Amino acid sequence: MTAEPGTRVLQADRDAIAAAAGCLAQGGLVAFPTETVYGLGADAGNGAAIARLYAAKGRPAFNPLIAHVADVAAARRIAVFDASAEALAKAFWPGPLTLVLPKQPDCGVADLALAGLDSVAVRVPAHPVALALIAAFGGPVVAPSANRSGHVSPTSAAHVLGDLRGRIDMVLDGGASTVGVESTIVACLGQPSLLRPGGLAREDIERVLGRPLADADVPEERDAPVAPGMLASHYAPKARLRLDTAMPRAGEALLAFGPAPEFAGTMLNLSPRGDLIEAAANLFSHLRALDASGAAAIAVMSVPHDGLGEAINDRLARAAAPRT
Ligand code: TXA
Ligand code: MG
Numbered sequence: 080m081t082a083e084p085g086t087r088v089l090q091a092d093r094d095a096i097a098a099a100a101g102c103l104a105q106g107g108l109v110a111f112p113t114e115t116v117y118g119l120g121a122d123a124g125n126g127a128a129i130a131r132l133y134a135a136k137g138r139p140a141f142n143p144l145i146a147h148v149a150d151v152a153a154a155r156r157i158a159v160f161d162a163s164a165e166a167l168a169k170a171f172w173p174g175p176l177t178l179v180l181p182k183q184p185d186c187g188v189a190d191l192a193l194a195g196l197d198s199v200a201v202r203v204p205a206h207p208v209a210l211a212l213i214a215a216f217g218g219p220v221v222a223p224s225a226n227r228s229g230h231v232s233p234t235s236a237a238h239v240l241g242d243l244r245g246r247i248d249m250v251l252d253g254g255a256s257t258v259g260v261e262s263t264i265v266a267c268l269g270q271p272s273l274l275r276p277g278g279l280a281r282e283d284i285e286r287v288l289g290r291p292l293a294d295a296d297v298p299e300e301r302d303a304p305v306a307p308g309m310l311a312s313h314y315a316p317k318a319r320l321r322l323d324t325a326m327p328r329a330g331e332a333l334l335a336f337g338p339a340p341e342f343a344g345t346m347l348n349l350s351p352r353g354d355l356i357e358a359a360a361n362l363f364s365h366l367r368a369l370d371a372s373g374a375a376a377i378a379v380m381s382v383p384h385d386g387l388g389e390a391i392n393d394r395l396a397r398a399a400a401p402r403t
Contacts, residue, residue: 085245088236091208091253100215102248108132110225110239111212112253113204115175115262115278116232116363117239118147118222119247120212126189129221133191135246138228143194144221145177145262146201149213154178154201157186157219163288164267170287173205175258175278179266192221202262208253224261225250229315231363231370231398234259238367259360260390266295276390278359316370316377320399323381332374334365336382345372355387362391366398 089095091112099109106128109120119136121128123146133140148154151168158180160168167176182188182199193199201219204210213220224232225239225247233239236252243250263277265284272293273281285291318332325340327333332345337353339346347365349358369377379399382391 086240086243086247087249088240089249089251091251093211095251096208096211096215099212099249099251100217103128103212103216103220106131107248108135108246109212110233110236110243110247110250111209111222112206112236112251112256113147113209113222114206114256115204115258115260116234116256117225117236117250118145118204118209118220119225119239119243120147120220120222122216123188123192123219123221126191129189129191132221132223135243136223136226136228138223140191141194142223143196143200144192144223146188146192146199146219146221147204147209147213148201148219149210150203153219154203157183157188158199158201159183161267163271166287167265167267167271167284168203171279171283172203173210174203175205175262176284177202177262177264177275177277179264179268179274181268188219188221198266198268200264206253206256208251212251231316231366232261234360234363238364241367255360255364257360259362259364260387260394263390265292276393278387278390280386281389282386315400316366316398318370318374319376320395321376321378322395322399324378325380327378328376330374331376331378332369332372334369334377334379336380339380345369345374349382349391355383355385355391358382359387359391362394 103122121132177200179198179200227242234256236250258278261277263279264275266272270293272295274295335348349361
């Protein structure tokens with residue numbers, strides 16, 4: 080894999096992780112693998128690095144970042160845990176769950192990364208490279224998904240380079256992300272509520288809480304959204320998407336799920352055997368590949384809404400939304 084001068088691409092071995100930690104400590108921007116999607120990391124305490132991160136992504140600075148930490152103890156230094164948050168962290172960390180919690184007074188995360196909120200998003204990722212990088216760096220690493228703002232999240236180092244080559248310092252290549260959609264975001268600021276469906280199914284969270292999650296009411300457009308990244312057109316490929324369709328029209332590509340119809344055009348299947356976990360893992364790479372095929376539109380077969388289907392349908396709806 081080649082990159083323009085300025086972005087080093089390293090296989091994520093021990094030396095590379097040490098180099099990446101050094102780069103973060105100097106205010107650099109390092110893309111690294113997590114089990115959900117690749118993140119673009121910066122030192123959580125370095126406002127200048129975070130400003131560069133927003134610029135590299137083309138991300139509006141009102142959109143706050145997730146602080147990635149090595150364990151619950153580190154998360155408690157940043158955020159205030161209530162009983163629900165403790166239970167969820169115990170059950171699901173490390174893993175594809177982000178908790179939005181009241182921030183500690185001296186949380187050490189730069190104001191710019193918090194976008195002026197009194198809450199902070201924290202997560203312990205379940206990826207050996209991500210955990211080794213955080214440990215080697217020795218502090219929280221803020222990381223949005225490593226894509227240009229508005230693009231589909233990257234699940235491989237190649238995707239990261241496609242969006243950010245020349246704009247960031249380093250990419251740690253740790254292979255494909257296994258979960259494939261972003262973490263589920265739950266706010267524990269009172270009654271636990273679901274801010275973003277993601278790689279951990281709602282049902283699993285509700286089982287631990289012993290009650291249903293409240294749904295965050297996220298209006299499409301407002302100045303300070305509950306999860307500001309949840310704007311309707313946030314995950315847009317170039318091609319138009321036509322959802323819940325069994326048969327593509329002439330000139331369309333097909334994104335299939337389960338048994339697919341006979342189709343002569345470009346087709347990729349999220350999961351021929353109809354498995355939602357496999358489908359989530361393939362979602363963004365298949366969207367990117369069909370987009371790159373040059374089709375003006377992508378017909379998408381319907382995907383069930385249970386389990387990880389909630390997150391898959393959420394991302395598909397955003398990818399299909401009119402562009403803002
Ligand atoms: O799986 C993931 O979560 C990946 C990997 C890299 O960890 N990260 C990720 O980050 O998806 P990002 O920045 O693309 O999405 C984080 C979402 C955004 O929608 C942001 O608005 C929301 O989290 N968020 C962050 N802090 C928040 C807060 N204090 N309150 C509400 N939403 C928050
Ligand atoms: Mg993102």
